[in-house]
């Protein structure tokens with residue numbers, strides 16, 4: 282189970298974000314409805330956000346609300362990795378916890394030509410989104426700094442191994458050096474793109490080019 286979590290941590294999710302030709306950029310219209318007086322940190326790519334959200338069609342009809350639909354809970358997602366529609370990835374950056382925005386999202390940054398479920402093709406959608414909480418994602422700058430023990434802006438195999446050891450202990454598993462070493466090898470095969478034996482901060486962070 283933990284292995285699954287660690288694999289997820291290092292998964293090559295980012296691969297799906299890369300590639301493809303550039304289309305003319307569609308824009309999200311962002312309106313700030315409420316901004317809290319105090320703001321300790323702002324959302325950025327790689328963060329995990331907890332949000333309440335409502336979605337409206339252009340005629341003003343509500344098609345989804347996290348306040349009333351399903352389990353009525355706010356939802357967690359990672360910003361900037363296309364876990365949500367592109368319009369959210371673009372429009373929910375630099376937000377404070379407690380901030381509320383209205384996003385108007387063109388179809389190209391939402392469900393496109395196909396639509397999905399009750400969203401008809403070519404729909405421009407409006408969302409009212411309130412950020413309840415912001416946490417560091419596994420690929421955040423903060424996570425990188427935590428792993429980079431000697432602050433040289435790259436991760437050595439030893440540093441990654443140390444990190445795995447700590448993560449395993451934190452979850453109550455005994456350290457297993459042989460196992461960790463093979464995991465480290467796996468991780469470096471995937472992440473050390475220029476094969477210099479280190480994972481640079483650029484190699485570590487998500488690739489944002491397509492957003």
Ligand SMILES: [Ca+2]
Nearest residue numbers: 429433435436
């Ligand atoms: Ca280092």
Ligand SMILES: [Ca+2]
Nearest residue numbers: 473477479481
């Ligand atoms: Ca490298």
